[in-house]
Protein backbone atom coordinates (compact mmCIF):
# COMPACT_ATOMS: atom_id res chain seq x y z
CA UNK A 1 0.00 0.00 0.00
CA UNK A 2 2.83 2.39 0.92
CA UNK A 3 4.06 2.05 -2.58
CA UNK A 4 0.92 3.69 -3.86
CA UNK A 5 0.52 6.36 -1.28
CA UNK A 6 3.40 8.53 -2.31
CA UNK A 7 1.39 11.39 -0.87
CA UNK A 8 3.14 10.53 2.38
CA UNK A 9 6.38 11.55 0.81
CA UNK A 10 5.01 14.95 0.08
CA UNK A 11 6.31 16.67 3.16
CA UNK A 12 6.16 20.31 2.84
CA UNK A 13 4.78 23.12 0.75
CA UNK A 14 6.07 26.64 0.98
CA UNK A 15 5.31 29.68 -1.16
CA UNK A 16 8.24 28.96 -3.40
CA UNK A 17 8.95 25.24 -3.30
CA UNK A 18 7.03 22.04 -3.41
CA UNK A 19 9.21 19.42 -1.70
CA UNK A 20 8.41 15.98 -2.94
CA UNK A 21 10.93 13.89 -1.08
CA UNK A 22 14.17 14.30 0.82
CA UNK A 23 16.21 15.16 -2.23
CA UNK A 24 13.73 16.23 -4.85
CA UNK A 25 11.92 19.53 -4.99
CA UNK A 26 10.30 21.75 -7.56
CA UNK A 27 10.14 25.53 -7.34
CA UNK A 28 6.46 26.48 -7.65
CA UNK A 29 7.51 28.78 -10.46
CA UNK A 30 8.36 25.61 -12.43
CA UNK A 31 5.08 23.77 -11.87
CA UNK A 32 3.19 23.56 -15.13
CA UNK A 33 -0.19 22.37 -13.86
CA UNK A 34 -1.93 20.49 -11.08
CA UNK A 35 -4.77 18.16 -11.91
CA UNK A 36 -7.03 15.82 -10.02
CA UNK A 37 -6.12 12.35 -11.26
CA UNK A 38 -8.85 10.32 -12.84
CA UNK A 39 -8.55 7.11 -10.83
CA UNK A 40 -11.43 5.41 -12.58
CA UNK A 41 -9.36 5.35 -15.71
CA UNK A 42 -6.39 3.82 -13.89
CA UNK A 43 -8.53 1.34 -11.98
CA UNK A 44 -10.13 0.17 -15.16
CA UNK A 45 -6.71 -0.58 -16.56
CA UNK A 46 -5.49 -2.54 -13.58
CA UNK A 47 -7.59 -5.28 -11.96
CA UNK A 48 -5.79 -5.34 -8.62
CA UNK A 49 -6.93 -1.83 -7.84
CA UNK A 50 -10.51 -2.95 -7.50
CA UNK A 51 -9.96 -4.54 -4.11
CA UNK A 52 -8.33 -1.51 -2.49
CA UNK A 53 -9.90 1.20 -0.41
CA UNK A 54 -11.11 4.17 -2.43
CA UNK A 55 -8.12 6.33 -3.24
CA UNK A 56 -7.86 9.95 -4.28
CA UNK A 57 -4.99 11.44 -6.15
CA UNK A 58 -3.64 14.49 -7.88
CA UNK A 59 -0.85 14.90 -10.41
CA UNK A 60 1.70 17.69 -10.47
CA UNK A 61 3.21 18.44 -13.88
CA UNK A 62 6.53 20.23 -13.64
CA UNK A 63 9.55 21.27 -15.66
CA UNK A 64 12.37 18.80 -15.65
CA UNK A 65 15.69 20.29 -16.74
CA UNK A 66 17.82 17.98 -18.84
CA UNK A 67 21.20 18.46 -20.52
CA UNK A 68 22.00 21.37 -22.84
CA UNK A 69 19.17 23.64 -21.67
CA UNK A 70 16.54 21.14 -22.79
CA UNK A 71 13.35 21.15 -20.74
CA UNK A 72 10.75 18.44 -20.53
CA UNK A 73 7.35 18.10 -18.88
CA UNK A 74 7.51 15.52 -16.09
CA UNK A 75 4.81 14.50 -13.64
CA UNK A 76 4.36 12.94 -10.27
CA UNK A 77 1.11 11.60 -8.81
CA UNK A 78 0.27 11.82 -5.13
CA UNK A 79 -2.21 9.38 -3.65
CA UNK A 80 -4.34 9.68 -0.57
CA UNK A 81 -7.26 7.94 1.15
CA UNK A 82 -8.60 11.18 2.55
CA UNK A 83 -10.57 13.03 -0.11
CA UNK A 84 -10.65 16.27 1.82
CA UNK A 85 -6.89 16.31 2.28
CA UNK A 86 -6.40 15.61 -1.39
CA UNK A 87 -8.66 18.52 -2.34
CA UNK A 88 -6.88 20.80 0.06
CA UNK A 89 -3.61 20.01 -1.65
CA UNK A 90 -5.05 20.66 -5.09
CA UNK A 91 -6.56 23.92 -3.89
CA UNK A 92 -3.34 25.08 -2.22
CA UNK A 93 -1.26 24.31 -5.28
CA UNK A 94 -3.72 26.00 -7.64
CA UNK A 95 -3.65 29.10 -5.47
CA UNK A 96 0.13 29.11 -5.66
CA UNK A 97 -0.05 28.84 -9.43
CA UNK A 98 -2.52 31.72 -9.56
CA UNK A 99 0.10 33.89 -7.87
CA UNK A 100 2.46 33.37 -10.80
CA UNK A 101 1.86 35.82 -13.63
CA UNK A 102 1.42 33.50 -16.55
CA UNK A 103 -0.14 33.89 -19.96
CA UNK A 104 -3.75 32.77 -20.20
CA UNK A 105 -4.65 33.81 -23.72
CA UNK A 106 -2.22 33.57 -26.63
CA UNK A 107 -2.33 34.48 -30.30
CA UNK A 108 -0.46 31.90 -32.38
CA UNK A 109 0.87 32.27 -35.94
CA UNK A 110 2.19 29.20 -37.74
CA UNK A 111 4.30 29.41 -40.89
CA UNK A 112 3.59 26.06 -42.56
CA UNK A 113 6.43 26.57 -45.05
CA UNK A 114 9.32 27.44 -42.67
CA UNK A 115 12.34 25.15 -42.26
CA UNK A 116 11.43 21.56 -43.07
CA UNK A 117 7.73 22.50 -43.43
CA UNK A 118 6.91 20.91 -40.09
CA UNK A 119 5.52 23.99 -38.33
CA UNK A 120 1.91 22.82 -38.22
CA UNK A 121 2.79 19.29 -37.05
CA UNK A 122 5.24 20.58 -34.43
CA UNK A 123 2.59 22.91 -33.02
CA UNK A 124 -0.23 20.38 -33.02
CA UNK A 125 1.76 17.44 -31.64
CA UNK A 126 4.24 19.03 -29.27
CA UNK A 127 2.98 22.44 -28.23
CA UNK A 128 -0.83 22.53 -28.26
CA UNK A 129 -1.18 19.64 -25.73
CA UNK A 130 1.12 21.49 -23.29
CA UNK A 131 -0.81 24.76 -23.69
CA UNK A 132 -4.02 22.92 -23.04
CA UNK A 133 -2.54 21.19 -19.96
CA UNK A 134 -1.57 24.62 -18.64
CA UNK A 135 -5.14 25.90 -19.35
CA UNK A 136 -3.92 28.44 -21.90
CA UNK A 137 -6.48 29.35 -24.55
CA UNK A 138 -5.24 30.10 -28.01
CA UNK A 139 -6.36 31.67 -31.27
CA UNK A 140 -4.35 29.92 -33.97
CA UNK A 141 -3.65 31.28 -37.47
CA UNK A 142 -1.86 29.21 -40.09
CA UNK A 143 -0.43 31.78 -42.49
CA UNK A 144 -1.31 31.60 -46.18
CA UNK A 145 1.29 34.02 -47.51
CA UNK A 146 4.31 36.03 -46.44
CA UNK A 147 3.32 39.06 -44.30
CA UNK A 148 -0.02 37.49 -43.42
CA UNK A 149 0.86 37.46 -39.70
CA UNK A 150 2.27 40.98 -39.81
CA UNK A 151 -0.81 42.43 -41.52
CA UNK A 152 -3.11 40.55 -39.17
CA UNK A 153 -1.36 42.03 -36.13
CA UNK A 154 -2.49 45.49 -37.25
CA UNK A 155 -6.13 44.36 -37.23
CA UNK A 156 -6.62 42.09 -34.21
CA UNK A 157 -7.80 43.20 -30.81
CA UNK A 158 -4.33 42.87 -29.37
CA UNK A 159 -5.26 43.78 -25.79
CA UNK A 160 -7.13 40.53 -25.53
CA UNK A 161 -3.86 38.58 -25.53
CA UNK A 162 -1.07 38.03 -23.01
CA UNK A 163 1.38 37.20 -25.75
CA UNK A 164 1.97 36.29 -29.37
CA UNK A 165 3.56 33.00 -30.39
CA UNK A 166 5.23 32.44 -33.73
CA UNK A 167 5.94 28.98 -35.05
CA UNK A 168 8.70 29.25 -37.66
CA UNK A 169 12.23 30.55 -38.15
CA UNK A 170 13.98 33.87 -37.78
CA UNK A 171 12.14 35.30 -40.81
CA UNK A 172 8.77 34.44 -39.30
CA UNK A 173 9.82 35.88 -35.94
CA UNK A 174 10.92 39.04 -37.71
CA UNK A 175 7.53 39.30 -39.38
CA UNK A 176 5.65 39.00 -36.08
CA UNK A 177 8.02 41.44 -34.40
CA UNK A 178 7.43 44.01 -37.17
CA UNK A 179 3.70 43.57 -36.75
CA UNK A 180 3.81 44.08 -32.99
CA UNK A 181 6.30 46.94 -32.84
CA UNK A 182 4.63 48.62 -35.85
CA UNK A 183 1.22 48.29 -34.23
CA UNK A 184 2.50 49.77 -30.95
CA UNK A 185 3.97 52.80 -32.74
CA UNK A 186 0.86 53.30 -34.85
CA UNK A 187 -1.40 53.17 -31.78
CA UNK A 188 0.86 55.72 -30.05
CA UNK A 189 1.07 58.06 -33.05
CA UNK A 190 4.81 57.56 -33.54
CA UNK A 191 6.26 58.03 -37.01
CA UNK A 192 8.54 55.08 -37.73
CA UNK A 193 10.09 56.96 -40.64
CA UNK A 194 11.81 59.34 -38.27
CA UNK A 195 15.09 57.60 -37.37
CA UNK A 196 15.35 59.66 -34.18
CA UNK A 197 11.80 58.97 -32.99
CA UNK A 198 11.71 57.53 -29.48
CA UNK A 199 9.93 54.24 -29.98
CA UNK A 200 7.31 52.93 -27.58
CA UNK A 201 8.28 49.72 -25.79
CA UNK A 202 6.28 46.68 -26.67
CA UNK A 203 5.00 44.96 -23.55
CA UNK A 204 3.24 42.07 -25.22
CA UNK A 205 5.77 39.25 -25.18
CA UNK A 206 6.60 37.07 -28.18
CA UNK A 207 7.22 33.35 -27.83
CA UNK A 208 9.19 31.53 -30.50
CA UNK A 209 8.48 27.89 -31.27
CA UNK A 210 11.47 27.02 -33.46
CA UNK A 211 10.45 25.49 -36.77
CA UNK A 212 12.73 27.32 -39.18
CA UNK A 213 16.12 26.87 -40.79
CA UNK A 214 18.50 28.74 -38.47
CA UNK A 215 16.36 29.61 -35.43
CA UNK A 216 19.08 31.91 -34.16
CA UNK A 217 16.82 34.14 -32.02
CA UNK A 218 15.41 31.13 -30.22
CA UNK A 219 18.80 29.45 -29.72
CA UNK A 220 20.47 32.65 -28.50
CA UNK A 221 17.74 33.42 -25.96
CA UNK A 222 16.94 29.92 -24.69
CA UNK A 223 20.17 28.00 -25.32
CA UNK A 224 18.58 25.35 -27.50
CA UNK A 225 16.32 25.18 -30.47
CA UNK A 226 13.64 22.81 -29.20
CA UNK A 227 9.86 23.32 -29.50
CA UNK A 228 8.94 21.67 -26.16
CA UNK A 229 11.52 23.71 -24.23
CA UNK A 230 10.24 26.92 -25.81
CA UNK A 231 6.61 26.00 -25.10
CA UNK A 232 7.50 25.48 -21.42
CA UNK A 233 9.22 28.88 -21.20
CA UNK A 234 6.03 30.41 -22.60
CA UNK A 235 3.82 28.52 -20.11
CA UNK A 236 5.93 29.63 -17.13
CA UNK A 237 5.61 33.22 -18.36
CA UNK A 238 9.35 33.89 -18.61
CA UNK A 239 10.40 37.32 -19.70
CA UNK A 240 13.56 38.38 -21.50
CA UNK A 241 13.96 41.95 -22.73
CA UNK A 242 15.59 42.34 -26.12
CA UNK A 243 17.38 45.15 -27.95
CA UNK A 244 15.97 45.97 -31.36
CA UNK A 245 17.76 48.04 -34.01
CA UNK A 246 15.91 50.20 -36.50
CA UNK A 247 17.20 50.48 -40.06
CA UNK A 248 16.49 53.62 -42.10
CA UNK A 249 17.47 55.08 -45.44
CA UNK A 250 16.95 58.79 -46.16
CA UNK A 251 14.33 59.25 -43.46
CA UNK A 252 12.45 56.19 -44.61
CA UNK A 253 11.96 53.27 -42.28
CA UNK A 254 13.19 49.99 -43.76
CA UNK A 255 13.27 47.27 -41.08
CA UNK A 256 13.90 46.29 -37.50
CA UNK A 257 16.52 43.71 -36.61
CA UNK A 258 17.30 41.72 -33.46
CA UNK A 259 19.88 39.22 -34.61
CA UNK A 260 22.06 39.60 -37.71
CA UNK A 261 22.23 42.57 -40.03
CA UNK A 262 24.87 41.45 -42.48
CA UNK A 263 26.26 42.92 -45.71
CA UNK A 264 28.61 41.13 -48.06
CA UNK A 265 29.02 37.44 -47.19
CA UNK A 266 25.82 36.86 -45.19
CA UNK A 267 23.76 39.11 -47.47
CA UNK A 268 24.97 37.19 -50.52
CA UNK A 269 24.38 33.81 -48.87
CA UNK A 270 20.79 34.77 -48.07
CA UNK A 271 20.08 36.20 -51.51
CA UNK A 272 21.35 33.08 -53.25
CA UNK A 273 19.65 30.72 -50.79
CA UNK A 274 16.21 32.28 -51.34
CA UNK A 275 16.26 30.76 -54.85
CA UNK A 276 16.92 27.35 -53.29
CA UNK A 277 14.13 27.29 -50.70
CA UNK A 278 13.10 23.85 -51.90
CA UNK A 279 16.34 22.50 -50.40
CA UNK A 280 15.13 23.41 -46.88
CA UNK A 281 17.74 24.35 -44.25
CA UNK A 282 20.47 22.75 -46.44
CA UNK A 283 20.18 25.73 -48.78
CA UNK A 284 22.41 27.75 -46.46
CA UNK A 285 25.23 25.18 -46.71
CA UNK A 286 24.96 25.14 -50.51
CA UNK A 287 24.80 28.92 -50.86
CA UNK A 288 27.42 29.39 -48.13
CA UNK A 289 29.88 27.27 -50.07
CA UNK A 290 29.07 29.02 -53.36
CA UNK A 291 29.39 32.48 -51.83
CA UNK A 292 32.62 31.50 -50.13
CA UNK A 293 34.08 30.50 -53.52
CA UNK A 294 32.94 33.71 -55.20
CA UNK A 295 34.90 35.69 -52.56
CA UNK A 296 33.40 39.08 -53.34
CA UNK A 297 34.46 42.10 -51.41
CA UNK A 298 32.64 45.41 -51.23
CA UNK A 299 33.89 48.91 -50.72
CA UNK A 300 32.26 51.47 -48.51
CA UNK A 301 32.30 53.76 -45.51
CA UNK A 302 31.11 52.91 -42.03
CA UNK A 303 30.64 55.47 -39.31
CA UNK A 304 29.59 54.51 -35.82
CA UNK A 305 29.03 55.80 -32.31
CA UNK A 306 30.72 53.55 -29.73
CA UNK A 307 28.47 52.30 -26.92
CA UNK A 308 30.06 54.00 -23.94
CA UNK A 309 27.13 53.43 -21.60
CA UNK A 310 27.73 49.70 -21.22
CA UNK A 311 30.41 48.00 -19.17
CA UNK A 312 31.05 45.09 -21.50
CA UNK A 313 33.27 44.67 -24.52
CA UNK A 314 32.95 42.26 -27.48
CA UNK A 315 36.24 40.61 -26.44
CA UNK A 316 34.96 39.70 -22.95
CA UNK A 317 35.37 36.10 -21.90
CA UNK A 318 31.99 36.01 -20.10
CA UNK A 319 28.79 35.69 -22.10
CA UNK A 320 25.32 37.07 -21.44
CA UNK A 321 23.47 34.66 -19.14
CA UNK A 322 20.15 34.59 -17.24
CA UNK A 323 20.01 37.61 -14.91
CA UNK A 324 23.04 39.22 -16.66
CA UNK A 325 24.31 42.17 -14.61
CA UNK A 326 25.37 44.15 -17.68
CA UNK A 327 21.85 43.99 -19.14
CA UNK A 328 20.39 44.87 -15.72
CA UNK A 329 22.58 47.92 -15.54
CA UNK A 330 21.31 49.04 -18.96
CA UNK A 331 17.75 48.51 -17.73
CA UNK A 332 18.39 50.81 -14.78
CA UNK A 333 19.97 53.44 -17.03
CA UNK A 334 16.95 53.25 -19.30
CA UNK A 335 14.56 53.72 -16.38
CA UNK A 336 16.55 56.70 -15.11
CA UNK A 337 16.65 58.23 -18.58
CA UNK A 338 12.87 57.83 -18.86
CA UNK A 339 12.39 59.53 -15.52
CA UNK A 340 14.58 62.40 -16.64
CA UNK A 341 13.35 63.00 -20.18
CA UNK A 342 10.14 60.96 -20.47
CA UNK A 343 9.95 59.35 -23.85
CA UNK A 344 12.27 61.91 -25.42
CA UNK A 345 15.60 60.65 -26.70
CA UNK A 346 18.63 62.17 -25.18
CA UNK A 347 20.11 64.30 -27.95
CA UNK A 348 23.57 62.88 -28.12
CA UNK A 349 26.15 64.37 -30.33
CA UNK A 350 28.76 61.86 -29.26
CA UNK A 351 31.77 61.27 -31.45
CA UNK A 352 31.45 59.30 -34.67
CA UNK A 353 34.29 57.08 -35.80
CA UNK A 354 34.70 56.67 -39.54
CA UNK A 355 36.21 53.66 -41.32
CA UNK A 356 36.63 53.33 -45.05
CA UNK A 357 37.71 50.15 -46.74
CA UNK A 358 37.07 46.97 -48.67
CA UNK A 359 35.15 44.35 -46.77
CA UNK A 360 34.18 40.71 -47.24
CA UNK A 361 31.56 41.00 -44.55
CA UNK A 362 30.02 43.67 -42.37
CA UNK A 363 28.00 42.07 -39.58
CA UNK A 364 26.06 43.96 -36.95
CA UNK A 365 24.63 41.70 -34.27
CA UNK A 366 22.35 42.67 -31.38
CA UNK A 367 22.86 39.30 -29.73
CA UNK A 368 25.43 36.50 -29.96
CA UNK A 369 23.61 34.91 -32.95
CA UNK A 370 24.34 31.47 -31.58
CA UNK A 371 22.54 28.73 -33.51
CA UNK A 372 23.03 25.00 -34.04
CA UNK A 373 25.45 25.79 -36.92
CA UNK A 374 27.49 28.11 -34.72
CA UNK A 375 26.96 27.31 -31.02
CA UNK A 376 28.94 30.33 -29.75
CA UNK A 377 27.55 32.63 -32.42
CA UNK A 378 28.99 35.47 -34.46
CA UNK A 379 29.80 37.52 -31.36
CA UNK A 380 29.91 35.24 -28.32
CA UNK A 381 30.02 38.09 -25.77
CA UNK A 382 27.18 40.17 -27.23
CA UNK A 383 24.33 40.98 -24.83
CA UNK A 384 20.62 40.47 -25.34
CA UNK A 385 19.51 43.66 -23.66
CA UNK A 386 22.38 46.09 -23.08
CA UNK A 387 21.35 48.68 -25.67
CA UNK A 388 24.28 47.94 -27.98
CA UNK A 389 25.21 45.93 -31.03
CA UNK A 390 28.55 44.41 -31.99
CA UNK A 391 29.81 45.65 -35.34
CA UNK A 392 32.14 43.12 -36.93
CA UNK A 393 34.18 44.24 -39.92
CA UNK A 394 35.91 41.54 -41.93
CA UNK A 395 38.29 43.29 -44.25
CA UNK A 396 39.43 41.98 -47.56
CA UNK A 397 41.68 38.97 -47.04
CA UNK A 398 42.62 35.75 -48.83
CA UNK A 399 40.13 32.93 -49.29
CA UNK A 400 42.19 30.82 -46.93
CA UNK A 401 42.08 33.46 -44.18
CA UNK A 402 38.34 33.95 -44.66
CA UNK A 403 37.86 30.20 -44.32
CA UNK A 404 39.86 30.26 -41.07
CA UNK A 405 37.56 33.02 -39.85
CA UNK A 406 34.41 31.07 -40.78
CA UNK A 407 35.65 27.86 -39.21
CA UNK A 408 36.16 29.72 -35.93
CA UNK A 409 32.38 30.30 -35.83
CA UNK A 410 32.07 26.62 -35.25
CA UNK A 411 34.85 25.94 -32.73
CA UNK A 412 36.12 27.38 -29.45
CA UNK A 413 38.86 29.59 -30.92
CA UNK A 414 38.60 33.39 -30.82
CA UNK A 415 37.08 34.57 -34.10
CA UNK A 416 38.18 38.16 -33.51
CA UNK A 417 41.84 37.26 -33.17
CA UNK A 418 42.73 38.06 -36.79
CA UNK A 419 44.46 41.13 -38.19
CA UNK A 420 41.70 41.51 -40.82
CA UNK A 421 38.80 41.40 -38.32
CA UNK A 422 37.76 44.39 -36.21
CA UNK A 423 34.94 44.44 -33.72
CA UNK A 424 33.29 47.42 -32.00
CA UNK A 425 30.43 47.70 -29.56
CA UNK A 426 28.17 50.43 -30.94
CA UNK A 427 24.86 52.15 -30.27
CA UNK A 428 24.37 53.36 -33.82
CA UNK A 429 26.09 53.18 -37.19
CA UNK A 430 25.77 54.15 -40.82
CA UNK A 431 27.02 52.48 -43.95
CA UNK A 432 27.31 53.83 -47.48
CA UNK A 433 28.65 51.74 -50.32
CA UNK A 434 31.39 53.23 -52.46
CA UNK A 435 29.18 52.88 -55.48
CA UNK A 436 26.53 55.09 -53.96
CA UNK A 437 29.09 57.61 -52.76
CA UNK A 438 30.44 57.78 -56.32
CA UNK A 439 26.94 58.13 -57.76
CA UNK A 440 26.06 60.83 -55.30
CA UNK A 441 29.12 62.76 -56.26
CA UNK A 442 27.95 62.47 -59.86
CA UNK A 443 30.59 60.08 -61.04
CA UNK A 444 29.34 57.85 -63.90
CA UNK A 445 26.90 55.12 -62.96
CA UNK A 446 29.19 52.29 -63.97
CA UNK A 447 28.09 49.80 -61.37
CA UNK A 448 24.44 49.74 -62.26
CA UNK A 449 25.12 49.30 -65.96
CA UNK A 450 27.75 46.62 -65.54
CA UNK A 451 26.32 44.63 -62.67
CA UNK A 452 28.58 41.79 -61.66
CA UNK A 453 31.78 43.25 -63.04
CA UNK A 454 34.87 43.68 -60.96
CA UNK A 455 36.93 46.64 -59.91
CA UNK A 456 38.27 48.32 -63.05
CA UNK A 457 41.37 49.65 -61.38
CA UNK A 458 42.46 46.27 -60.07
CA UNK A 459 40.92 43.48 -62.17
CA UNK A 460 42.49 40.81 -59.98
CA UNK A 461 41.29 42.12 -56.67
CA UNK A 462 37.83 40.49 -56.68
CA UNK A 463 36.25 43.71 -55.48
CA UNK A 464 32.74 43.64 -56.84
CA UNK A 465 31.50 46.95 -58.18
CA UNK A 466 27.92 45.88 -57.74
CA UNK A 467 26.38 46.34 -54.33
CA UNK A 468 25.69 43.49 -51.98
CA UNK A 469 22.39 43.26 -50.14
CA UNK A 470 21.67 43.14 -46.42
CA UNK A 471 20.64 40.03 -44.56
CA UNK A 472 18.27 41.48 -41.99
CA UNK A 473 17.26 38.62 -39.63
CA UNK A 474 16.89 36.36 -42.67
CA UNK A 475 15.08 38.92 -44.87
CA UNK A 476 16.79 40.55 -47.83
CA UNK A 477 17.13 44.30 -47.73
CA UNK A 478 18.23 46.15 -50.85
CA UNK A 479 19.82 49.36 -49.79
CA UNK A 480 23.36 50.51 -50.25
CA UNK A 481 23.07 53.21 -47.60
CA UNK A 482 21.57 52.59 -44.21
CA UNK A 483 21.36 54.22 -40.82
CA UNK A 484 21.04 51.88 -37.83
CA UNK A 485 20.14 52.71 -34.24
CA UNK A 486 19.90 50.31 -31.29
CA UNK A 487 16.75 50.70 -29.15
CA UNK A 488 17.53 49.30 -25.71
CA UNK A 489 15.03 46.63 -24.57
CA UNK A 490 12.32 47.63 -27.05
CA UNK A 491 10.56 44.29 -26.77
CA UNK A 492 10.29 41.16 -24.65
CA UNK A 493 10.35 37.44 -25.31
CA UNK A 494 8.95 34.50 -23.38
CA UNK A 495 12.46 33.36 -22.46
CA UNK A 496 14.97 33.88 -19.65
CA UNK A 497 18.29 34.06 -21.49
CA UNK A 498 20.71 31.15 -21.40
CA UNK A 499 21.01 29.58 -17.96
CA UNK A 500 24.39 28.78 -16.41
CA UNK A 501 25.44 25.29 -17.26
CA UNK A 502 23.77 22.35 -15.59
CA UNK A 503 26.59 21.51 -13.13
CA UNK A 504 26.39 24.96 -11.58
CA UNK A 505 22.60 24.81 -11.51
CA UNK A 506 22.70 21.51 -9.65
CA UNK A 507 25.14 22.81 -7.07
CA UNK A 508 22.91 25.87 -6.54
CA UNK A 509 19.99 23.54 -6.11
CA UNK A 510 21.66 21.56 -3.34
CA UNK A 511 22.55 24.80 -1.61
CA UNK A 512 18.87 25.77 -1.59
CA UNK A 513 18.05 22.31 -0.30
CA UNK A 514 20.32 22.76 2.68
CA UNK A 515 18.57 26.00 3.44
CA UNK A 516 15.15 24.40 3.53
Ligand SMILES: CCCCCCCCCCCCC/C=C/[C@@H](O)[C@H](COP(=O)(O)O)NC(C)=O
Nearest residue numbers: 169170171212213214215216260374406473474
Ligand atom coordinates in the same frame (compact mmCIF):
# COMPACT_ATOMS: atom_id res chain seq x y z
C1 LIG B 1 32.95 26.85 -44.25
C2 LIG B 1 32.42 26.87 -42.85
C3 LIG B 1 31.23 27.73 -42.78
C4 LIG B 1 30.66 27.75 -41.39
C5 LIG B 1 29.84 28.95 -41.21
C6 LIG B 1 28.94 28.78 -40.03
C7 LIG B 1 28.38 30.09 -39.70
C8 LIG B 1 26.96 30.01 -39.29
C9 LIG B 1 26.53 31.34 -38.87
C10 LIG B 1 25.08 31.47 -38.77
C11 LIG B 1 24.65 32.90 -38.76
C12 LIG B 1 23.62 33.12 -37.77
C13 LIG B 1 22.90 34.40 -37.99
C14 LIG B 1 21.44 34.16 -38.24
C15 LIG B 1 20.87 34.47 -39.38
C16 LIG B 1 19.40 34.19 -39.62
O1 LIG B 1 18.66 35.34 -39.33
C17 LIG B 1 19.20 33.83 -41.08
C18 LIG B 1 17.75 33.45 -41.34
O2 LIG B 1 17.35 32.37 -40.57
P1 LIG B 1 15.98 31.52 -40.89
O3 LIG B 1 16.23 30.78 -42.15
O4 LIG B 1 14.85 32.49 -41.06
O5 LIG B 1 15.76 30.62 -39.70
N1 LIG B 1 20.06 32.72 -41.39
C19 LIG B 1 21.13 32.84 -42.18
C20 LIG B 1 22.00 31.64 -42.34
O6 LIG B 1 21.40 33.84 -42.76
Ligand SMILES: Nc1ncnc2c1ncn2[C@@H]1O[C@H](COP(=O)(O)OP(=O)(O)O)[C@@H](O)[C@H]1O
Nearest residue numbers: 114115143144145146168169170171172212213
Ligand atom coordinates in the same frame (compact mmCIF):
# COMPACT_ATOMS: atom_id res chain seq x y z
N1 LIG C 1 2.21 30.90 -45.64
C1 LIG C 1 3.35 31.40 -46.08
N2 LIG C 1 3.76 31.22 -47.36
C2 LIG C 1 4.95 31.70 -47.78
N3 LIG C 1 5.80 32.40 -47.01
C3 LIG C 1 5.46 32.61 -45.73
C4 LIG C 1 4.23 32.12 -45.20
N4 LIG C 1 4.16 32.47 -43.89
C5 LIG C 1 5.28 33.16 -43.63
N5 LIG C 1 6.07 33.26 -44.71
C6 LIG C 1 7.40 33.89 -44.86
O1 LIG C 1 8.39 32.87 -44.93
C7 LIG C 1 9.65 33.44 -44.61
C8 LIG C 1 10.58 32.45 -43.97
O2 LIG C 1 9.99 31.87 -42.89
P1 LIG C 1 10.76 31.20 -41.68
O3 LIG C 1 9.69 30.67 -40.78
O4 LIG C 1 11.72 32.13 -41.10
O5 LIG C 1 11.48 29.95 -42.34
P2 LIG C 1 13.02 29.69 -42.65
O6 LIG C 1 13.73 29.63 -41.34
O7 LIG C 1 13.04 28.36 -43.34
O8 LIG C 1 13.51 30.80 -43.49
C9 LIG C 1 9.33 34.60 -43.71
O9 LIG C 1 9.86 35.73 -44.31
C10 LIG C 1 7.83 34.71 -43.67
O10 LIG C 1 7.43 36.05 -43.85
Ligand SMILES: [Ca+2]
Nearest residue numbers: 243366383388
Ligand atom coordinates in the same frame (compact mmCIF):
# COMPACT_ATOMS: atom_id res chain seq x y z
CA1 LIG D 1 22.66 43.94 -27.42
